[in-house]
Amino acid sequence: MTEAVATSVSLNTRWRAWAIPAVVVILVCGSTLLPDAMKVYPKAWIVPFIDWFRELMAWLTQDTPQIPGLPPIREFTRAFAGGLNYLLDFFKSLFATGFHFRPGDGPADLPPLPWYLVIGLAALSGWRLGGRKLAIITFVGLLFIAFTGNWTSAMLTLASVIVAAAVSAIAGVAIGALAYRSKTFDRLLSPFLDLMQTVPVFAYLVPALMLLGFGPAAASAATIIYALPPMIRSTVLGLRRVPSETSEFGRIAGCTPFQMMIKVLLPSALPSIMLGINQMTMMTLNMVIIASMIGAGGLGYDVLTALRRLDIGSGLEAGLAIVALAVILDRQSQAAAQRSGDHKHDEQASFFMRHRVTLALIAITAVTYAIGLFEPATAYFPHDFVFSARASLNEFARWIAVNLSGPLNYIKTAFLWTVMIPTRNFIGGLPWFVPPLLVGIIGYAFSGFALALLSSVLVLSIFAAGLQEPALNTIYLCGLGTILSLLFGIPLGIWGAKSERAHAVLGAICDTLQTLPSFVYLIPVVMLFRVGDYSALIAIVAFAIVPAIRYTDFGIRRVPKHYIEASLMSGGTREQVLREVELPLAVPEILLGVSQTIMMALSMLVITALVGTRDLGQETYIALAKADAGRGIVAGLAIAFLAIVADRLVSAWSHYRFRQLHLT
Amino acid sequence: MVQPIISCQDVWKVYGGVAKAGDGGACSDVVALREATLDISEGECFVIMGLSGSGKSTLVRCLTRLIDPSRGKIVVDGADITSASERDLTAIRRRTMGMVFQNFALLPHLTVLDNVAFPLGIRGIEKKERQDRARVLLQTVGLSGRENHYPSELSGGQQQRVGIARALSCDPKILFMDEPFSALDPLLRRELQDEFLRLRAKLRKTIVFITHDFDEAIRLADRIAIMKDGGILQIGTPEELIVHSKEPYVREFTRHVDRSRVLTAKTIAQPANGHAPTRYVDGDALLYQFANEVLSSNEPVGVRHQGAVIGVLNKNDVISILTSTDQKAVA
Numbered sequence: 001m002t003e004a005v006a007t008s009v010s011l012n013t014r015w016r017a018w019a020i021p022a023v024v025v026i027l028v029c030g031s032t033l034l035p036d037a038m039k040v041y042p043k044a045w046i047v048p049f050i051d052w053f054r055e056l057m058a059w060l061t062q063d064t065p066q067i068p069g070l071p072p073i074r075e076f077t078r079a080f081a082g083g084l085n086y087l088l089d090f091f092k093s094l095f096a097t098g099f100h101f102r103p104g105d106g107p108a109d110l111p112p113l114p115w116y117l118v119i120g121l122a123a124l125s126g127w128r129l130g131g132r133k134l135a136i137i138t139f140v141g142l143l144f145i146a147f148t149g150n151w152t153s154a155m156l157t158l159a160s161v162i163v164a165a166a167v168s169a170i171a172g173v174a175i176g177a178l179a180y181r182s183k184t185f186d187r188l189l190s191p192f193l194d195l196m197q198t199v200p201v202f203a204y205l206v207p208a209l210m211l212l213g214f215g216p217a218a219a220s221a222a223t224i225i226y227a228l229p230p231m232i233r234s235t236v237l238g239l240r241r242v243p244s245e246t247s248e249f250g251r252i253a254g255c256t257p258f259q260m261m262i263k264v265l266l267p268s269a270l271p272s273i274m275l276g277i278n279q280m281t282m283m284t285l286n287m288v289i290i291a292s293m294i295g296a297g298g299l300g301y302d303v304l305t306a307l308r309r310l311d312i313g314s315g316l317e318a319g320l321a322i323v324a325l326a327v328i329l330d331r332q333s334q335a336a337a338q339r340s341g342d343h344k345h346d347e348q349a350s351f352f353m354r355h356r357v358t359l360a361l362i363a364i365t366a367v368t369y370a371i372g373l374f375e376p377a378t379a380y381f382p383h384d385f386v387f388s389a390r391a392s393l394n395e396f397a398r399w400i401a402v403n404l405s406g407p408l409n410y411i412k413t414a415f416l417w418t419v420m421i422p423t424r425n426f427i428g429g430l431p432w433f434v435p436p437l438l439v440g441i442i443g444y445a446f447s448g449f450a451l452a453l454l455s456s457v458l459v460l461s462i463f464a465a466g467l468q469e470p471a472l473n474t475i476y477l478c479g480l481g482t483i484l485s486l487l488f489g490i491p492l493g494i495w496g497a498k499s500e501r502a503h504a505v506l507g508a509i510c511d512t513l514q515t516l517p518s519f520v521y522l523i524p525v526v527m528l529f530r531v532g533d534y535s536a537l538i539a540i541v542a543f544a545i546v547p548a549i550r551y552t553d554f555g556i557r558r559v560p561k562h563y564i565e566a567s568l569m570s571g572g573t574r575e576q577v578l579r580e581v582e583l584p585l586a587v588p589e590i591l592l593g594v595s596q597t598i599m600m601a602l603s604m605l606v607i608t609a610l611v612g613t614r615d616l617g618q619e620t621y622i623a624l625a626k627a628d629a630g631r632g633i634v635a636g637l638a639i640a641f642l643a644i645v646a647d648r649l650v651s652a653w654s655h656y657r658f659r660q661l662h663l664t
Numbered sequence: 665m666v667q668p669i670i671s672c673q674d675v676w677k678v679y680g681g682v683a684k685a686g687d688g689g690a691c692s693d694v695v696a697l698r699e700a701t702l703d704i705s706e707g708e709c710f711v712i713m714g715l716s717g718s719g720k721s722t723l724v725r726c727l728t729r730l731i732d733p734s735r736g737k738i739v740v741d742g743a744d745i746t747s748a749s750e751r752d753l754t755a756i757r758r759r760t761m762g763m764v765f766q767n768f769a770l771l772p773h774l775t776v777l778d779n780v781a782f783p784l785g786i787r788g789i790e791k792k793e794r795q796d797r798a799r800v801l802l803q804t805v806g807l808s809g810r811e812n813h814y815p816s817e818l819s820g821g822q823q824q825r826v827g828i829a830r831a832l833s834c835d836p837k838i839l840f841m842d843e844p845f846s847a848l849d850p851l852l853r854r855e856l857q858d859e860f861l862r863l864r865a866k867l868r869k870t871i872v873f874i875t876h877d878f879d880e881a882i883r884l885a886d887r888i889a890i891m892k893d894g895g896i897l898q899i900g901t902p903e904e905l906i907v908h909s910k911e912p913y914v915r916e917f918t919r920h921v922d923r924s925r926v927l928t929a930k931t932i933a934q935p936a937n938g939h940a941p942t943r944y945v946d947g948d949a950l951l952y953q954f955a956n957e958v959l960s961s962n963e964p965v966g967v968r969h970q971g972a973v974i975g976v977l978n979k980n981d982v983i984s985i986l987t988s989t990d991q992k993a994v995a
């Protein structure tokens with residue numbers, strides 16, 4: 001019996017080991033013999049997906065009722081947009097602009113919260129949540145933002161983050177609680193969440209604009225939808241992890257279902273929910289920065305306009321302000337998540353003593369705000385204090401351009417001509433049916449017919465939508481980006497696994513890279529290389545290298561020690577052990593890292609569209625500019641489909657390797 | 665006979681649900697509880713004893729209907745809980761049930777005081793009153809002064825005291841305890857058992873107590889049900905189980921028990937056969953309490969129970985019970 005299994009496995013393995021490369025070579029070589037006309041997907045076979053989605057959006061936004069007897073959906077979306085706009089206005093006024101009650105551009109009728117109060121409160125919150133270190137980080141970060149003259153923009157961004165994050169948190173917890181209670185709802189929801197996590201951020205913006213009208217509410221709604229999945233997921237996960245005894249206690253105590261959820265389950269799941277809030281907040285920031293490009297104002301907008309003017313200094317400063325904001329938000333919400341689990345009692349008995357800090361804060365806020373009322377100038381950061389370094393930064397950028405442009409350009413040109421352009425031409429030159437066929441074959445080899453069908457159909461439907469060229473450009477750019485990320489990331493990961501020092505340093509770098517909104521990566525790249533595919537590729541690699549490093553390090557560290565000891569004792573050298581034992585055993589984890597790397601590369605596309613690539617990201621960007629919902633949705637779905645295919649194929653490969661490791 | 669407060673008729677619990685056709689049949693099903701029939705009367709401390717996986721938790725969760733039994737009928741305090749709606753169940757539980765858990769199941773975000781007051785809050789009792797009542801209960805379990813601590817700041821033993829106080833806070837008729845002391849160190853366990861006995865003497869509640877420790881069962885129980893593989897093997901007082909073990913499996917447990925602390929004079933008394941003893945012991949006295957008296961006497965000692973002389977004790981009988989570890993000596 002076991003022998004039979006072993007034989008069939010080895011046969012199977014041998015079949016796969018030879019068949020795939022053989023088929024690929026035959027396909028590719030054979031295809032060069034085919035006429036050029038076969039390269040492009042036939043025009044006649046294009047399915048008008050884009051028109052269908054346009055019609056759907058038109059139907060959704062029409063002014064006559066969709067369902068007779070009910071008000072049109074527009075009414076609801078308008079009401080929703082109104083509510084959201086009201087919230088956004090309130091928080092933006094409170095943090096950044098002050099309240100205007102009279103029309104016109106005059107001075108604010110009520111000032112915003114004084115800048116020094118915000119810094120003080122944030123630093124205090126850092127101190128309460130994470131001790132002195134976090135207080136200092138917060139304090140210094142916010143001072144940096146203020147002194148470089150980015151205070152108002154940063155507060156606009158912060159206000160958007162607060163509104164979107166608060167709505168996401170409430171909606172996410174509510175939806176998560178429903179999914180926990182109802183199996184049917186959970187089953188309906190889960191594929192949507194999967195899809196939502198692969199759809200790029202931009203894709204939400206277009207339909208949101210159509211439904212909610214042009215303005216900050218649409219950006220905010222897109223942000224909320226984008227950030228919901230992790231919130232829902234961590235809520236469900238947290239609720240499922242509540243010990244069964246705890247929910248049994250609730251039932252014996254006679255809780256109604258509502259009491260059970262509010263008083264027993266959700267509080268017990270709080271630590272996990274708080275971790276979700278941390279993740280959701282960072283996604284919100286990422287999206288808010290991107291969305292501010294459509295004119296909502298804020299740090300992202302500042303960076304973009306500065307880059308357009310090639311004012312690298314201002315761009316860098318605004319970018320660093322984003323970094324500071326990201327680090328503060330991340331560390332504080334992480335510290336809050338850690339704190340949510342441990343409770344300490346307070347010996348003080350009286351109400352005033354127990355709430356002395358809160359009361360003092362309310363008093364200070366009231367007093368400083370009152371000062372701002374009488375002397376509005378004190379509420380705003382004084383212009384005279386701003387000592388921007390943008391002039392010298394621009395000088396620096398110019399120096400780099402003058403002194404480094406030679407070697408940098410040399411590398412860029414060499415790489416473009418030897419690697420990038422040939423790759424693009426090769427992929428672009430394949431007959432149109434080869435890519436769908438190829439993913440089908442790979443899917444069949446690693447998993448079976450179902451995966452083969454799924455992969456082929458998804459890729460084919462992208463071509464059928466008329467997106468063959470941008471899709472191939474996407475594959476070329478992200479494919480190269482992934483390969484380069486792995487080429488650099490895996491050795492770095494191995495180094496991290498072998499040396500504690502390297503592990504610590506790489507860990508800190510990865511942590512920082514992970515908190516940065518993807519937009520930030522663009523600034524140094526544009527500064528050094530201007531626009532084009534090469535810049536896009538570097539931004540992609542910088543962004544997507546993190547999982548390659550992380551998972552390799554993790555995978556090798558996880559290899560059981562006794563395997564290594566056994567190999568060393570049987571006379572292997574360190575290198576042999578690494579090559580023959582550790583790396584093969586770590587392959588499943590490394591493949592997980594590959595999958596994550598691809599996802600991140602794809603999610604970077606919307607950013608790289610800004611430097612003029614011609615991929616699916618550019619499609620969504622153009623759709624956004626033209627407010628063409630049909631085109632935007634289809635392009636967004638196309639990116640999601642590519643992500644799904646890549647993810648399924650790589651994880652099938654990983655499962656396949658796993659089975660091999662366990663059987664042989 | 666008085667109406668039992670819990671009556672359980674032929675209750676089964678099968679996990680794995682309905683056997684699907686073409687699925688290889690019912691072999692994947694787990695019978696966690698089979699044919700459980702028992703009556704528990706008011707004020708009794710009923711212990712369910714069995715090794716891990718024997719179905720104790722399943723039985724007690726059927727009695728509270730935390731899980732739905734696959735078959736059978738359970739009546740608790742006059743209400744048929746097997747057919748009750750979710751709403752009725754909530755009402756029944758509020759009226760009659762409290763429960764103590766193996767891993768305490770305290771709510772981590774509430775103070776000790778609020779944990780104890782929690783079931784009262786669920787019932788809509790206002791804050792001041794429920795905190796006052798919780799404070800009294802905390803005093804009863806010896807935790808005054810810790811009201812404002814959080815569960816994570818207490819030791820395991822203290823946490824379980826909170827759990828007990830919380831279960832008692834609504835003055836339930838029946839207290840269910842699922843291995844309440846199993847997660848504690850042996851010394852602490854002993855201490856909480858003593859505490860339990862003291863509380864029980866004071867409150868006289870019906871208690872359904874689960875344990876996998878036979879010594880604990882003997883110490884605390886009025887009656888014990890012994891379970892194995894989902895079935896109840898035997899129900900009886902500790903003495904009955906020792907004296908009349910029906911199954912070899914039950915004997916395995918009773919063999920190592922210190923008999924002198926379980927057997928009473930009335931159980932081991934022999935027919936008087938015309939003897940007229942000069943000294944007497946009480947029928948409810950435990951063997952270890954009167955053993956010296958019998959052993960130091962040269963003639964049989966009489967046993968008096970509820971005013972009547974019911975038999976005598978010989979020196980040799982006592983010696984053979986004390987020195988044997990085997991069942992036959994008693995029988």
Ligand SMILES: Nc1ncnc2c1ncn2[C@@H]1O[C@H](COP(=O)(O)OP(=O)(O)OP(=O)(O)O)[C@@H](O)[C@H]1O
Nearest residue numbers: 679680694696715716717718719720721722723876
């Ligand atoms: N949800 C479930 N699904 C399937 N089988 C279960 C489930 N719960 C319990 N069982 C099975 O039912 C049997 C009895 O379990 P139960 O928890 O009642 O045992 P127990 O006597 O309480 O044991 P322990 O001392 O370990 O708590 C076990 O064989 C267990 O594997």
Ligand SMILES: [Mg+2]
Nearest residue numbers: 720721722842
């Ligand atoms: Mg149990």
